[in-house]
Amino acid sequence: MEEWILVVDDDSNNLKTASHILLKNQMRASCVHSGAEALRFLEGGRTPDLILLDIHMPEMDGFETLARIRSNEKTVHIPVVFLTADEDAGSETRGLEAGAVDFIKKPFVPEVLMTRVRRIVELARLRDNLADQVREKTAEVIAQQEKLKRLNVQIVMTLSSTVDAKDKYTNGHAMRVAEYSKEIAKRAGLSDEKAESIYLIGLLHDVGKIGIPDSIINKESELDDEEYELTKQHPELGWHILQNIPEFPELAIGAHWHHERFDGKGYPDGIAGMDIPEEARIIAVADSYDAMTSRRSYRDVLPQKVAREEIEKGIGTQFDPVYAKIMLQMIDEDKDYHMRQK
Numbered sequence: 510m511e512e513w514i515l516v517v518d519d520d521s522n523n524l525k526t527a528s529h530i531l532l533k534n535q536m537r538a539s540c541v542h543s544g545a546e547a548l549r550f551l552e553g554g555r556t557p558d559l560i561l562l563d564i565h566m567p568e569m570d571g572f573e574t575l576a577r578i579r580s581n582e583k584t585v586h587i588p589v590v591f592l593t594a595d596e597d598a599g600s601e602t603r604g605l606e607a608g609a610v611d612f613i614k615k616p617f618v619p620e621v622l623m624t625r626v627r628r629i630v631e632l633a634r635l636r637d638n639l640a641d642q643v644r645e646k647t648a649e650v651i652a653q654q655e656k657l658k659r660l661n662v663q664i665v666m667t668l669s670s671t672v673d674a675k676d677k678y679t680n681g682h683a684m685r686v687a688e689y690s691k692e693i694a695k696r697a698g699l700s701d702e703k704a705e706s707i708y709l710i711g712l713l714h715d716v717g718k719i720g721i722p723d724s725i726i727n728k729e730s731e732l733d734d735e736e737y738e739l740t741k742q743h744p745e746l747g748w749h750i751l752q753n754i755p756e757f758p759e760l761a762i763g764a765h766w767h768h769e770r771f772d773g774k775g776y777p778d779g780i781a782g783m784d785i786p787e788e789a790r791i792i793a794v795a796d797s798y799d800a801m802t803s804r805r806s807y808r809d810v811l812p813q814k815v816a817r818e819e820i821e822k823g824i825g826t827q828f829d830p831v832y833a834k835i836m837l838q839m840i841d842e843d844k845d846y847h848m849r850q851k
């Protein structure tokens with residue numbers, strides 16, 4: 510690709526010499542006589558590969574011109590080299606501080622001019638390529654991460670629906686518990702990220718039921734003591750299954766302790782209060798609510814008023830008061846009783 514250089518100098522002889530050297534070396538040169546003219550030229554949307562800029566010019570000098578070039582995001586990346594007749598080290602320091610990449614002394618020595626111009630254009634090109642590559646790679650990584658996130662949700666949903674399918678009465682239970690839990694988390698002021706992860710934890714809270722015989726899960730009549738003890742094993746079964754996902758330990762936590770009670774009378778460990786992990790305390794409320802508002806073999810969906818009373822009764826005993834009160838608020842807002850198994 511042919512390099513294109515903008516030369517800015519109030520001295521026509523300098524412009525002529527510079528453009529002659531550049532042209533001789535197969536570079537394109539555009540020449541302007543003042544800083545103002547240079548800015549107008551750049552405003553036209555054309556971006557040269559390099560600007561050779563005289564320091565001493567009437568009206569707008571090189572420093573001011575450079576400052577304007579640097580303050581415009583369209584031109585900020587164009588490398589600028591000062592042209593100076595000065596032996597003055599002060600101008601060089603000031604110029605470098607203002608963002609010039611190099612100096613070329615006048616009168617021009619063709620080899621010096623060309624070596625510097627080539628080197629700077631090459632460096633700028635490498636920098637731009639690198640920036641493009643970083644942008645490209647970053648976009649790829651982000652797309653990959655998003656894909657993995659979606660895959661994660663899809664796998665959790667699939668696993669959850671296999672458990673749900675086992676129970677012909679509570680179809681959709683896990684999904685509803687996940688939704689209520691996420692809403693409670695959001696209303697409690699937890700972060701969006703946390704609320705999303707509570708949704709997934711909710712989806713898998715009953716995954717241990719996969720290890721309970723279908724005959725017990727779908728039994729039409731009430732369970733006897735032995736059968737009841739067997740179903741009570743599902744939190745620990747779930748915990749064991751989800752131990753296989755150490756990347757997301759909260760999944761196992763939700764499954765393990767969602768049947769604990771705030772007063773310590775729950776199972777499997779009888780832990781109480783804040784010893785019960787937050788995720789499990791949230792899911793416990795959502796789970797109980799959905800158990801009441803979905804059909805069973807022996808009864809229909811309970812009236813909203815009954816479910817509300819049970820949640821209220823459980824404040825501080827069965828449930829963490831904070832999350833139970835949020836559930837009550839959600840019930841009260843649900844005027845047409847949508848939050849139930851349809």
Ligand SMILES: [Fe+2]
Nearest residue numbers: 714715767768
């Ligand atoms: Fe459960």
